Amino acid sequence: MINLTLLGATGSIGQSTLAVVDLHPDQFNVFAISAHTNWQKMLKLCKKYQPTFAVMTDKSAAAKLSENIQVDTKVLSGPQSLNIIASHTNTDYVMAAIVGAAGMASSLAAAKAGKRIMLANKESLVLAGDIFMQAVKDHDAELIPVDSEHSAIFQCLQGGRSGLSKIQLTASGGPFLHTPLSELRAITPDQACAHPNWSMGRKISVDSATMMNKGLEVIEAHYLFNLPADNIDVVMHPQSIIHSSVYFSDGSTLSQLGNPDMRTVISYAMSYPERINSGVDALDLTQHTPLEFYTPDFEKFSCLGLAFEALRQGGSAMGTINAANEIAVENFLNNKIKFLDIANIIEKTLEQSSHFYPESLTEVIDNDRTARAIANEIVQSYV
Ligand SMILES: NC(=O)c1ccc[n+]([C@@H]2O[C@H](COP(=O)([O-])OP(=O)(O)OC[C@H]3O[C@@H](n4cnc5c(N)ncnc54)[C@H](OP(=O)(O)O)[C@@H]3O)[C@@H](O)[C@H]2O)c1
Known part of the structure; x- marks a missing residue:
């Protein structure tokens, strides 16, 4: 037991x-x-x-x-x-x-x-x-x-990393994949939380709508799979059936597919290296045609670009954007700021924070606290 x-x-x-x-x-x-x-x-x-x-x-x-x-x-x-x-x-x-x-x-x-x-x-x-x-x-x-994308990559790498050239995280694009940038300013918290494929907590649902969630996942992938930002890619895939892919130097690509239900990922983590019943129905590919793929729109989803920027800066920058995002999302969910303010607040917090390489949990926590204070001050200029 x-x-x-x-x-x-x-x-x-x-x-x-x-x-x-x-x-x-x-x-x-x-x-x-x-x-x-x-x-x-x-x-x-x-x-x-x-x-x-x-x-x-x-x-x-x-x-x-x-x-x-x-x-x-x-x-x-x-x-x-x-x-x-x-x-x-x-x-x-x-x-x-x-x-x-x-x-x-x-x-x-x-x-x-x-x-x-x-x-x-x-x-x-x-x-x-x-x-x-x-x-x-x-x-x-x-x-x-226990993230569908990272579990997919983890599963695709079970055969080894020989010839691994890049990993590609899929992103559904959340509820606003096809919404023009001009219409995003008026988005309400309930609209942002209405994810088309996944049922999740409100904070992560907003993160999916801004694509900050994908940005955080890029950073997560960097650590889990020990790869630099240049070998991590994102592709929009609104059906959330391909959970992520791994590319090899011989032209092969391995992907993991399944219905979008976290019980698959969770049961895999609980039973690894075996597999157990998760309660999730088997995938029926004929019910999901066509599977679509798009290049991410970095102008509309500027949080994704900010996360790549923080990963390239390294050190405290990643904690800084995370803290700023948590403050901004909380204020958005409480109707104090607008949807598009979230990215602006993160960007300004990153600009105004000092950059260093934390060596202990205390330094990580200090940076988190400082970034939250900066973000909170910036929020005041939006309310
Ligand atoms: N949901 C998904 O599909 C999904 C997928 C991949 C990854 N994740 C990640 O998994 C994590 C959990 O996501 P979720 O969607 O399950 O979140 P959630 O539904 O909001 O649940 C959060 C849990 O954390 C507890 N909690 C909240 N604030 C806390 C605090 N200050 N100290 C201690 N516990 C606290 C909550 O307790 P109360 O109920 O008492 O507030 C609740 O049990 C996140 O990091 C998310 O990014 C989620």
Whole structure:
């Protein structure tokens, strides 16, 4: 029986992970779960899965969960408790599915404890890629991507990297692939969150609409597959059936295909190197014709270009754009700024931030804090 620690259990990835667990109760035990404020949903999860630990990072939510819990689960509170469950001796696999920079420290704790990390929290790599990858190496941890594109590339590289010339991430283009730039200014949060193919949390849905999500994925791919920006490419593919491709010097291209459902990726990370039933229907290619591909429009989706720019700058620039993006998206979701302001705020934050090469998690966190403060100030000039 594999003991699973699920960081971000109440979220979209968390719920899909539990759906896969439900199909294999003889193979996976939910050992520990975490959420931030949603204690009501955690109460239901505790009742159903009876984990050993439940962490609420928000202290008042932890108190509420403790007051109402009726099963023998130990409730822990505060962000440091995430590290306890991520590195616990009895934890075998960690699903790192907290959204945003808040997920970084616990992913790193899992790496330092030598766990299998099923990494959905791309921010761990975007902010602290060098430190994180070094920890994975030093502590013999196992890193399996939980992003459809990176899982696709990971799967395509199972035969080896000989002759590898480039990797290509597919991007659906989100809800605005064919919307003219001039119409994007008036976009509402609900329109931005209405992704045509994937059902996801609101923050990542906005990131998909701006294509910052793809930009963060390019950075994530750089670390996961140890490739420079020039060997990473993006192609628009609105049907989200080809999840990504790998190009070789002999003219061969390998792609991974499937219905757009994160349970495929999650079940692969849970069962690797084997495969188990994920509950996802087999692909019927005749239902998805024609498959379309386009070159990305870097003018309309300027966040994608900003992410490539940050990757080329390296060091703190990647954490800076991530922090600025989180602040901008939060303000957009709260109707304080417009959709197109998101990219402008990120660009200005990058310009106004000092550039350096963080050597410790403390420096990464300091940079994140400074970039957020700069971005917040810039936001004020838009509201
Ligand atoms: N959704 C997808 O299809 C998908 C695909 C690929 C990668 N990812 C990545 O996976 C991660 C999770 O995405 P998601 O869509 O599942 O997000 P989500 O639905 O918004 O869920 C986020 C989870 O993180 C918790 N959380 C939020 N803020 C926190 C904080 N400050 N401290 C600790 N926990 C916190 C939430 O708890 P509460 O419910 O209590 O707020 C929730 O459990 C992201 O990094 C995303 O980029 C997602």
